[in-house]
Amino acid sequence: MRGRAHQYLGFGLVGLLLLVILTGFVWLPYDPLAIDLDNVLAPPSWAHWLGTDQFGRDVAARAMLGARISAFIALQTVALTVLAGLIVGLASGFLRGWTDRILMTFSDALLAFPGILLALSLIAVLGQSRHSIVIALSIAYLPSVVRVVRAAALSIREREYVEASRAAGDGPLYTVWRYVLPNALPPVLIIATSLFGWVVLSESALSFLGVGVPAPAPTWGNMLSSARPYMASASWLSIAPGLCIVATLLGINMLGDALRDRLDPRNAA
Amino acid sequence: MTDALLQVSGLRIEADQPGLAPLLEGLDFEVAAGERLAIVGESGSGKTMATRAIPGLLAAGVHRAAGSIRFEGEELTALEERDLRAIRGAGIGMVFQEPMTSLNPALTIGKQLAEGLKLHRRLDDAEIRRRCIDMLRRVQIADPERCLAAYPHEFSGGMRQRIMLASVLMLEPRLLIADEPTTALDTLSQREVLELMVALTREMGTALLLITHDLGLVAQYTDRVLVLEKGVLVEAGQTREVLAAPKHPYTAKLVGSLPRPGDGGATGGGGDVLLSIEQAVVEYRGKPGLFGAGAPKRVIDGVDIAVRSGEIVALVGASGSGKTTLGRAALGLKELAGGMVRFDGVDIAAMDRRQERDFRRAAQIVFQDPFSSLAPHLRIGEIVGAALRHVPGLTAAERAERVTRTLEEVGLAGYERRRPHQMSGGQRQRVAIARAIVSRPRLVVADEPVSALDLTIQKQVIELLQALQRERGFACLFVTHDLAVVEQVADRVVVLEKGRIVEEGATAAVFANPRHDYTRRLLAASPALAIAEGSAS
Known part of the structure; x- marks a missing residue:
């Protein structure tokens, strides 16, 4: 029963996030970039639900646009990481031998760097833009996906249905495409959901550190960052984006758990 | 009849999910001290569940709905979990099918053998060690001293099953439940493990409850046999009589499926x-060393x-x-x-x-x-x-x-x-x-x-x-x-x-x-x- 409540909460929170993002396309309470110097640091009110920041910009509107930007960056990063991870992981796990050794050495080397530091230095090289955030985070998170895919591929390649495919005369590419890939997908799907959560968090952290999405475009991270000096006097500035991050992570992780339960063959009817 | 070691009557096991047919229905049987009894049936017949219920080890999702289980005159179903634990191991020992997973891979054999003794008997370390070595020798492990310091993965399936047997018999249980103990082994090790099991239980006066789907083993190693089909006891009796003249059609079918010499016969091809x-x-x-293969x-x-x-x-x-x-x-x-x-x-x-x-x-x-x-x-x-x-x-x-x-x-x-x-x-x-x-x-x-x-x-x-x-x-x-x-x-x-x-x-x-x-x-x-x-x- 407890598990059920978890699942519903997860679906609910992620649904809410989607709703906020979709609403943001057709309606925002204010222009999130419009500066209104008469209304600086206004506390939450009927006019400004979540208050305004130091330039008088509406916090609710900025949080809604921020959700869109954060989610898009996370989606792009997850897609890129999973795609690259599948290719590298399948090659490594299915071919074994030298390919495996070389790829895993690279992957282990990447893994040895703290993710956020690696992303920081990559952005320093690539220049500060949305694309470089996506590329930097994808590279930083690649090893974790590669490991999962490789482990799955290693165990699947020993299954007799893979041998049966060889015995039937199928080439290795076809065998991987038809037999290894589909059976390696469930664990990848699970890691993809938690990856989404990590990327939202990392992107916020990068923005907080000032190397994320360039101003004036809002993200939850750079909203938090610019709210720091006003933590005591205008706490609403940090509470709103902070809560958004927490709710999103919570929802995504619960969704991931539900997905894991669903995909676990032991729970299949 | 009251001096039976184990007396099961009216045992009924159901799935927790309501509305399903019972998995085991009205099972009665007895095991006398020192007797060797087999329970046979195909997978899904409930034979494993029947024996798991005895020491209260039913898997999650099923429960005992009715029936009594008396061991040495004591009603096990009325006992608290704590008192049951004292009976498991010391009174009723169990050997499972999978020797690859029933030993803990992270502990040495010596630690695992000692565990049971420490739990059930008050003995000093030297005495425990002496008993372990003695028991390993009895299950014919070649170098018991070295074995104590080794880990499970260093042994073959047959050896592990012997070690498992040693760890169980060391507590001198009055009843040994062996659930398909040799199914995972090849024919030669199968025979060695079973003969050892029979010899040791006979020597120690331990009763043996052997669960298997292999009638060949039943014929060779047991006195009496129970045949289960879909959770119902369909036939029981002296092994020799049951196998020679099965009364129930299901038993006849099981006996009939034993491959026999002269059946079918090969076609005798002879082309190019x-x-x-x-x-x-x-x-x-080879196993790669630190440098090179x-x-x-x-x-x-x-x-x-x-x-x-x-x-x-x-x-x-x-x-x-x-x-x-x-x-x-x-x-x-x-x-x-x-x-x-x-x-x-x-x-x-x-x-x-x-x-x-x-x-x-x-x-x-x-x-x-x-x-x-x-x-x-x-x-x-x-x-x-x-x-x-x-x-x-x-x-x-x-x-x-x-x-x-x-x-x-x-x-x-x-x-x-x-x-x-x-x-x-x-x-x-x-x-x-x-x-x-x-x-x-x-x-x-x-x-x-x-x-x-x-x-x-x-x-x-x-x-x-x-x-x-x-x-x-x-x-x-x-x-x-x-x-x-x-x-x-x-x-x-x-x-x-x-x-x-x-x-x-x-x-x-x-x-x-x-x-x-x-x-x-x-x-x-x-x-x-x-x-x-x-x-x-």
């Missing part, structure tokens, strides 16, 4: 040599085998003899380190693309484990159809038609849309057979095709394979450790020991007059043959 394995050598890379391990060492078209050749040997590897090598699925395999006179390693494609179509394989050989995400129709992918000049409709007809032939008409997990083990193995024959091969390598199945299902699958072989006339290399099956199907038999051929010849001749010592030991270790001979005389 289709497959010839010449001086084959297969090596595995270790010395390669030779698993097949200079083997010659010829299979003529239409002939069934059995390849037998204990586990580790290299028979499975050789079967794979015959199809080019394992690379040879020396020698060659010719199919229709052509070296399969030197084939061009066209020849290779034709070879792949003409030579097929049926694997041992029907749960791992069928891709779980595909439908049955797709799995069988995949074997036709490289057959030239077939339209999609013709392909579907061939799949449908082949499924009919293996008795699975209309199963195209099912998925593997919706089918039983026997049905899955039929799918595997359909996949192998759909491309009309001239050679089928069958790698232990029935050893993972229940006895009655084994019989059906073997008969199916035989019927198809007779009808289509493909040659078959039948890899197995089960000599009873060999006698039933094979024209010729090749006996493999440690990667070399130790004996070969016509099946009847080899069975009647085995020349090599290893063959004789294999024959002696085949319990099914022993009872078949016993009932014939």
Whole structure:
């Protein structure tokens, strides 16, 4: 029963996030970039639900646009990481031998760097833009996906249905495409959901550190960052984006758990 | 009757989910002190559940709905979990099926053996060590001192099961429950472990409750037998009487599925040599040391085998003899380190693309484990159809038609849309057979095709394979450790020991007059043959 409540909460929170993002396309309470110097640091009110920041910009509107930007960056990063991870992981796990050794050495080397530091230095090289955030985070998170895919591929390649495919005369590419890939997908799907959560968090952290999405475009991270000096006097500035991050992570992780339960063959009817 | 060691009456086990039929219904039985009782039945008959209920170890999802279980006069069902724990191990010992998972891989054997003694007896460390060594010696572990410091992965399945037995018997239980203790072992270790179990329990006066689906073992090792079918006790009595004259039709069916000499009989093919394995050598890379790979391990060492078209050749040997590897090598699925395999006179390693494609179509394989050989995400129709992918000049409709007809032939008409997990083990193995024959091969390598199945299902699958072989006339290399099956199907038999051929010849001749010592030991270790001979005389 407890598990059920978890699942519903997860679906609910992620649904809410989607709703906020979709609403943001057709309606925002204010222009999130419009500066209104008469209304600086206004506390939450009927006019400004979540208050305004130091330039008088509406916090609710900025949080809604921020959700869109954060989610898009996370989606792009997850897609890129999973795609690259599948290719590298399948090659490594299915071919074994030298390919495996070389790829895993690279992957282990990447893994040895703290993710956020690696992303920081990559952005320093690539220049500060949305694309470089996506590329930097994808590279930083690649090893974790590669490991999962490789482990799955290693165990699947020993299954007799893979041998049966060889015995039937199928080439290795076809065998991987038809037999290894589909059976390696469930664990990848699970890691993809938690990856989404990590990327939202990392992107916020990068923005907080000032190397994320360039101003004036809002993200939850750079909203938090610019709210720091006003933590005591205008706490609403940090509470709103902070809560958004927490709710999103919570929802995504619960969704991931539900997905894991669903995909676990032991729970299949 | 009241002096029975264990008295189970009216035992009823149900699933927690309401509305399902009970899994076990009104089971009554007794075990006297020192007696050896067998519970037989196929998978799903409830035999494991019945015995798990005794020490209160039912799996989650099922519970005891009614019935009493008295052990040494004490009602176990009324006991608290804490008091039950005192009885488990010290009063009732259990040995499980899987020796690979029932020992903790992270602890040394010595620690695991000592655990039980520490829990149930007050002894000092020196005394515990002395007892452990003594017990290991009794289960015939060669170097008990060294064994104590070793970890489970350093031992083979048979050795682990002996260690398991030692750890259980060290507490001197009055009742030993052994749940399919040797199913995971090969025939030779099976015999060793069981004889040891019987000898030790007899010596210690321990009663033995043996759960098995193998009637051959029942005949050899137990006094009385209970037969369970779908959760209901259908027959009980002295082992000898039950097996000689089964009263219930289900028991008769079980006894009837035992492979017997003289059954069926081989067809005696004799065409041209289709497959010839010449001086084959297969090596595995050795365990890599810190620097570089270790010395390669030779698993097949200079083997010659010829299979003529239409002939069934059995390849037998204990586990580790290299028979499975050789079967794979015959199809080019394992690379040879020396020698060659010719199919229709052509070296399969030197084939061009066209020849290779034709070879792949003409030579097929049926694997041992029907749960791992069928891709779980595909439908049955797709799995069988995949074997036709490289057959030239077939339209999609013709392909579907061939799949449908082949499924009919293996008795699975209309199963195209099912998925593997919706089918039983026997049905899955039929799918595997359909996949192998759909491309009309001239050679089928069958790698232990029935050893993972229940006895009655084994019989059906073997008969199916035989019927198809007779009808289509493909040659078959039948890899197995089960000599009873060999006698039933094979024209010729090749006996493999440690990667070399130790004996070969016509099946009847080899069975009647085995020349090599290893063959004789294999024959002696085949319990099914022993009872078949016993009932014939």
